[in-house]
Amino acid sequence: MAEDQAPPSGPDLAQGVDPGAFKDGKLVGHVGDREILLIRDGTEIFAIDAHCSHYHGPLADGLVVDGAVRCPWHHACFDLRTGEAIRAPAFNALDVWEVEQRDGLIFVRGQRERPAAKVAKPDHPENIVIVGGGAAGFAAAEMLRRQDYKGGIVILSSDDAAPVDRPNLSKDYLAGSAPEDWLPLRPDDFYQQAGIDLRLRTTVTAIDPKARQLTTTGGGIGYDRLLLATGAEPVRLPIPGANLPHVHTLRTLADCRAIIDAARTAQRAVVVGASFIGLEVAASLRARGIEVHVVAPESRPMERILGAEMGDFVRALHEEHGVIFHLEDTVAAIGERKVTLGSGGSLEADFVVFGVGVKPRLELAEKAGLTIDRGVLVNEFLETSVPGIYAAGDIVRWPDPHAAENIRVEHWVVAQRQGQVAARNMLGHREKYDAVPFFWSQHYDVPINYVGHALKWDQIEVEGSVADRDCLLRYKHQGRVLAVSSIYRDIDHLKAEVAMERAVAS
Structure with a gap:
């Protein structure tokens, strides 16, 4: 064990533990230096890793439902029998152990073997192409291989980098408290080892649904099943100076690196927009010692999503950390060192970050003749109006059973879970996408979780x-x-x- 690692918590489960030591059906202990969580579910007792494989959340504080445990932080979900990560945002399975009960005690023995991968349906397609290297695209490709799909998988991504943990780009990584090697969703060698052909810096310019062919900047490619996961792009306001070199948006790893580079020598920044992304950027820049001004047209931040009381709290929290708000105001123009406000005033700024929302990338789907309704319209199985073409993530408008209407949601976990369901359905399953939308936001040391719509x-x-x-x-x-x-x-x-x-x- 490393010298700076804390010793494992709780009793030595290899030596046995009294069943009376459980609290709310759970008990944290250890075998050697591995922390293990014992869970009583009905008449059975399970032993599983004590921490979520996503951000290391304590599963002892989670919820046990239908033979699975859900992480309290970001609602990842793990099967108690197999350890499989059955709901994003976690992808890595947890280890599980054998449990023995004798002499009035509970003992944890050796690790269980991982069960064989689920076998894909025999009529699976030969070649699946995924357009988009973000949350939905990655989750779909990973799930296809987890389902023991043996056919070809190609991811066509316009990004420069392999899929990364995008929420971190506005949070810990931007704040300087997380190293860059935490960002990749999988190591670079994962794609080759998994037989996933990841093509970066590749733009798809056209889809021919009848021929099942794509035209890309690197040539043509055919498909048997297609997943559109083109995501969204940040909005730049149509104002003078919006495209100056020191004016940034935040979506990709390259965007984040550019903001970090600007912050190295800057003293003042203006964030345009009091959205979740805008305020997370503000918090991260404050952590770097930058003076931050936030300009937004609303009277309180995030009131439309969270309500007045929570909006006032968020504003007060940021003001406690030195953020200066200019609410009920707009940015009229951006100069080399100055931002002109709609109210007539001005702010000094070494650089500017737009956080005014995103717009879904729908052009490819529109040109292909897919049905569009403020997003790519899909059915409950995430299939578009063209058979064999599925869609997931920020571009999708789907029939949500909770809202009882078609909705479109721009959140990381939603995109990942849609990618996973779309993957299984491309293999011939008929699984309805009915997960309740979930997202989280982090402001300094305060997490805000939101479920529903x-x-x-x-x-x-x-x-x-x-x-x-x-x-x-x-x-x-x-x-x-x-x-x-x-x-x-x-x-x-x-x-x-x-x-x-x-x-x-x-």
């Missing part, structure tokens, strides 16, 4: 205290809970997610 509400029910950073907010319309946000109420938030799932299932 509420474009409007007539009541916000607050449990706990927003000001004390201990709260659960329910967004209701005509008495029905549409969404729930929370700060440090992880288990309650997981329970809210399960309640939404079961409301639809019933």
Whole structure:
């Protein structure tokens, strides 16, 4: 064990533990230097790694549902019998151990062998092409191989870098508290070893659905099944100076590196927009000691998504850390060292970051004749209006059973889970995409979790205290809970997610 590593927690499970030591059906212990979580689920007891394989969240604080444990931080989910990561944002499986009960004690023995991969349906296609190297595209490719799909997989990505953990680009990595080697979703050699042909810096210019052919900047390519996961692109306001070299957006690793380079010698920055991305960027730049001004037209940040009380809290939190807001104002023009406001004032700025939202990349789908309705319209199986072409991620508008309408959501976990479901359906399964939308945002040391989808509400029910950073907010319309946000109420938030799932299932 490394000298700076803390010793494992709890009792030595190899020596046996009293069943009375369980708390809420869980017990953290260890075998050697491995921390292990014992879970009692009904009459059975399982032993599994104690920490989530995504961001190392403590599964002892999670929720056990239907033979699986859900992570309290970002709602990843693991099968208790196999350790498989059955819901993004985690992809790596956890180890599981044999459990023995004798002489009134519970013992953990050796690790269980990983079960064989699930076998794809025998009518699987020979060649699957994925357009887009973001969350949905990567998740689909990874799931195809996890399903023991033996055919060809090609990912066509316009990015310069292999798929990365995009949420980190506005959070820890931008703040300087996470190294760059944490960012790749898989090591560089994963794609070759998994037989995934990842083609970077490749743009798809046309789809011929009848011939099942794509035209790309690198030539033509055929497909048997196609997944469109083209994602979204950041919006630049149509104002003078928006395209100057020191004006940035944040979507890719290259974008993030450019902002970090600008911050090395800068003293002041202006963030345009009080969106989640804009305010996460503001927090990260404050961590680097940059003076940050946020300009936004709304009267309070994120009120449209989180409501007035949470919006006021977010503003106060950022002001505590030195962010200066210019709300109910706009940016009229950007100069070399100055930002002119719509109100007539001006701000000094060494660089500027736009955080005013994104727009889905729909041009390719439109040109191919796919049905478009403020997004690529898909059915409950994520198949588009053209058989054999599926879509996932930021471009998709799908029939959400929770909202009881077609919705489009621009969030990382949603895109990953859609990619996973689309992958299984491209192999011939008929799995409905019915996951409750989930996202998280981080502001300094305060995480905000959100599950559901509420474009409007007539009541916000607050449990706990927003000001004390201990709260659960329910967004209701005509008495029905549409969404729930929370700060440090992880288990309650997981329970809210399960309640939404079961409301639809019933």
